[in-house]
Amino acid sequence: MGLSEMFNIALMQGFAGISLFSVLLLMALGLAIIFGQMGVINMAHGEFMAIGAYTVFLASTLTEKFLPSLIQVYFPFAIVAAFCFSFVAGWVAEWSLIRHLYKRPLDTLLATWGLSLALQQTFRSAISPKEVSPTLPDWLMGSWAPTEGLDIPINGMFVLALTTLVTAGVMIALYRSRWGLRVRATVSNRSMASAIGINTKKTDRLTFAIGCGIAGIAGAAFTTIGSTGPTSGSLYIVDAFLVVTFGGAASLLGTVASAFVISQTQSISEFFMTGSMAKVLTLCLIVVILMIRPQGLFATKVRR
Amino acid sequence: MSHDHDNDLTSLQRRRLLQGLAALPFAGLASIPADVLAQQYPTAKVNTTKLAVTDTEVTVGQLHSATGTMAISETGSIQAEQLAIDQINATGGVLGRKIKVIKEDGASDWPTFAEKSKKLLVNDRVAAVFGCWTSASRKAVLPIFEKENGLLYYPTFYEGLEQSKNVIYTGQEATQQILWGLDWAAKEKNAKTFFLIGSDYIWPRTSNKIARAHIERVAKLGKVVGEEYYPLGHTNFNSLINKIKVAKPDCIYAIVVGGSNVAFYKQLKAAGITGDKQFLLTISVTEDELLGIGGENAEGFYACMKYFQSLDNPNNKKFVATFKAKYGAKSVIGDVTQAAYLGPWLWKMAVEKAGSFDIDKVVAASPGIEFKEAPEGYVRIHKNHHLWSKARIGQIQADGQFKVVAESPNLIEPNPFPKGYQ
Numbered sequence: 001m002g003l004s005e006m007f008n009i010a011l012m013q014g015f016a017g018i019s020l021f022s023v024l025l026l027m028a029l030g031l032a033i034i035f036g037q038m039g040v041i042n043m044a045h046g047e048f049m050a051i052g053a054y055t056v057f058l059a060s061t062l063t064e065k066f067l068p069s070l071i072q073v074y075f076p077f078a079i080v081a082a083f084c085f086s087f088v089a090g091w092v093a094e095w096s097l098i099r100h101l102y103k104r105p106l107d108t109l110l111a112t113w114g115l116s117l118a119l120q121q122t123f124r125s126a127i128s129p130k131e132v133s134p135t136l137p138d139w140l141m142g143s144w145a146p147t148e149g150l151d152i153p154i155n156g157m158f159v160l161a162l163t164t165l166v167t168a169g170v171m172i173a174l175y176r177s178r179w180g181l182r183v184r185a186t187v188s189n190r191s192m193a194s195a196i197g198i199n200t201k202k203t204d205r206l207t208f209a210i211g212c213g214i215a216g217i218a219g220a221a222f223t224t225i226g227s228t229g230p231t232s233g234s235l236y237i238v239d240a241f242l243v244v245t246f247g248g249a250a251s252l253l254g255t256v257a258s259a260f261v262i263s264q265t266q267s268i269s270e271f272f273m274t275g276s277m278a279k280v281l282t283l284c285l286i287v288v289i290l291m292i293r294p295q296g297l298f299a300t301k302v303r304r
Numbered sequence: 305m306s307h308d309h310d311n312d313l314t315s316l317q318r319r320r321l322l323q324g325l326a327a328l329p330f331a332g333l334a335s336i337p338a339d340v341l342a343q344q345y346p347t348a349k350v351n352t353t354k355l356a357v358t359d360t361e362v363t364v365g366q367l368h369s370a371t372g373t374m375a376i377s378e379t380g381s382i383q384a385e386q387l388a389i390d391q392i393n394a395t396g397g398v399l400g401r402k403i404k405v406i407k408e409d410g411a412s413d414w415p416t417f418a419e420k421s422k423k424l425l426v427n428d429r430v431a432a433v434f435g436c437w438t439s440a441s442r443k444a445v446l447p448i449f450e451k452e453n454g455l456l457y458y459p460t461f462y463e464g465l466e467q468s469k470n471v472i473y474t475g476q477e478a479t480q481q482i483l484w485g486l487d488w489a490a491k492e493k494n495a496k497t498f499f500l501i502g503s504d505y506i507w508p509r510t511s512n513k514i515a516r517a518h519i520e521r522v523a524k525l526g527k528v529v530g531e532e533y534y535p536l537g538h539t540n541f542n543s544l545i546n547k548i549k550v551a552k553p554d555c556i557y558a559i560v561v562g563g564s565n566v567a568f569y570k571q572l573k574a575a576g577i578t579g580d581k582q583f584l585l586t587i588s589v590t591e592d593e594l595l596g597i598g599g600e601n602a603e604g605f606y607a608c609m610k611y612f613q614s615l616d617n618p619n620n621k622k623f624v625a626t627f628k629a630k631y632g633a634k635s636v637i638g639d640v641t642q643a644a645y646l647g648p649w650l651w652k653m654a655v656e657k658a659g660s661f662d663i664d665k666v667v668a669a670s671p672g673i674e675f676k677e678a679p680e681g682y683v684r685i686h687k688n689h690h691l692w693s694k695a696r697i698g699q700i701q702a703d704g705q706f707k708v709v710a711e712s713p714n715l716i717e718p719n720p721f722p723k724g725y726q
């Protein structure tokens with residue numbers, strides 16, 4: 001193998017790691033808000049991603065049927081729609097289910113798990129038990145090949161850009177906006193926040209809905225790399241919890257760092273050993289680090 | 305044909321007989337009306353083992369996953385078996401008896417499969433069961449079928465290394481798919497180096513073991529330059545794709561299953577590995593999977609199967625039209641769906657050849673049963689309970705259908721225990 005070829009492979013492998021990083025981060029971001037900030041163990045997080053993915057599928061089907069000329073441009077709009085649909089679904093879920101359980105955080109686990117099963121069956125009955133895949137614009141599916149032998153996947157770059165955008169958005173919203181201030185106040189001390197006039201119920205509902213909306217964006221983005229089926233959500237949920245727990249529940253920075261560590265370990269070891277062994281190695285690493293630091297990589301102090 | 309019992313016809317039976325005769329011109333395929341046939345085969349004679357067979361009805365079981373992960377794949381089998389049963393009923397049933405189906409849901413859970421099969425055999429006393437998909441579910445029900453002496457029609461192509469008195473395998477086993485496909489790849493595509501990829505469970509691992517033995521030891525086609533497995537449901541193949549780029553195989557041999565397929569082919573395309581640059585042969589992608597993958601993402605790659613929806617023969621055209629009329633114009637028919645369709649027909653023929661519903665007699669009558677109207681063409685049951693069938697290569701088209709580019713000249717003899725491959 002020539003030197004330039006080795007260089008190309010190294011570049012592509014580096015991008016594979018970054019690409020996995022952006023996928024993991026996007027998966028975990030919504031959960032980091034809901035689990036990290038609110039303490040709600042949302043087992044239905046994966047299904048909210050699936051709602052986003054199905055929204056894109058719906059948008060592509062409708063576009064193909066009614067406005068076939070717009071098939072090259074519908075995708076960004078579908079992502080916005082995915083956010084909206086999941087946001088509304090999250091809003092309804094919080095109103096009907098979650099808000100009754102804030103004092104019993106472990107019960108949220110059961111309730112949202114039930115919700116996830118119900119949603120899965122809904123997808124199966126209402127849409128299809130088969131896996132679906134939207135028709136994606138051509139510009140999204142190819143590779144960018146600046147030189148011979150070097151192929152950078154465009155969908156990977158797209159997901160990376162989207163992740164950057166969403167992460168920056170969440171950071172700004174959480175640390176630079178009134179809503180963020182209210183969320184952080186509620187998280188630190190609910191009764192005090194309530195006493196100084198913050199409507200904690202409204203804050204909770206909005207926070208939960210935004211977390212779900214971001215899950216929807218993640219789901220929409222993943223239609224470019226994978227498929228969507230009724231049980232797709234349960235595939236994502238483990239990784240999402242892994243990232244959030246490993247990073248330290250309440251820390252957004254921790255989520256980013258943890259996604260980076262996990263993805264790089266996974267991607268590098270995958271290249272040098274078999275896929276299953278790489279997964280084992282990554283999980284072992286996580287277990288060892290969590291044994292040393294049970295609170296995760298980054299833990300913020302929470303007053304109780 | 306004896307008419308001894310004509311004397312003791314009750315008036316009801318006589319009326320039925322007359323109705324049956326009146327229906328004769330419309331009976332189509334059935335040359336003898338159902339009720340007449342039922343008269344000729346009194347229940348006490350055709351059922352000596354207390355199966356659920358009455359003068360007018362015979363009960364069979366259908367055991368698939370209608371829920372859970374495998375529902376995605378097994379829905380097609382459920383539909384095809386139902387279609388075959390409906391057609392058999394419309395043309396007079398089996399030995400003049402209408403087929404009644406008891407549907408059980410294995411729920412993609414192997415212990416549930418075992419439990420439901422026991423229910424079907426012991427409580428419902430069904431005369432045959434059509435069902436299962438994964439090797440894991442088949443392995444779970446097998447001891448029960450053998451103990452209770454049931455009869456299972458199993459539709460999936462699989463890894464072989466199994467043969468049971470109580471199972472008729474209507475899909476192809478490994479040698480009818482893997483060996484022929486690899487030989488074709490070596491001969492027609494000049495493949496010398498192979499990169500084997502699979503999902504991490506029994507079928508892909510065993511299949512790749514057979515493939516490796518064929519490539520390196522038995523047929524000496526060339527060399528295996530990589531072998532990789534990823535967990536079921538895995539969606540990130542970028543590192544694997546880079547390994548493939550380093551290895552530069554002539555042939556990527558892929559046995560990735562389920563939803564992982566979609567991620568795999570989308571990412572191959574995104575990494576610049578497309579059908580016009582790279583030869584890829586799979587035994588795990590059918591029209592069903594292509595619905596999810598999107599034909600344009602796997603265009604130009606090849607699959608080795610015994611059946612494709614696009615097969616150009618009158619049997620198949622009729623089958624596809626009937627299937628679509630029943631289940632919608634957008635429904636597709638994959639290899640296993642067709643194999644599932646064969647089950648009820650092969651059972652009907654064996655029962656009528658045996659002149660009995662008794663499992664032992666049906667099993668004994670099965671070898672040599674021919675089905676000329678099979679959508680895949682002519683098939684015949686071998687004494688090892690697998691089918692003689694053809695192998696075919698299809699090239700994936702942008703619309704999610706296959707273009708058949710090669711076909712074995714003769715039926716391939718099934719051989720579930722190939723020598724030199726263990």
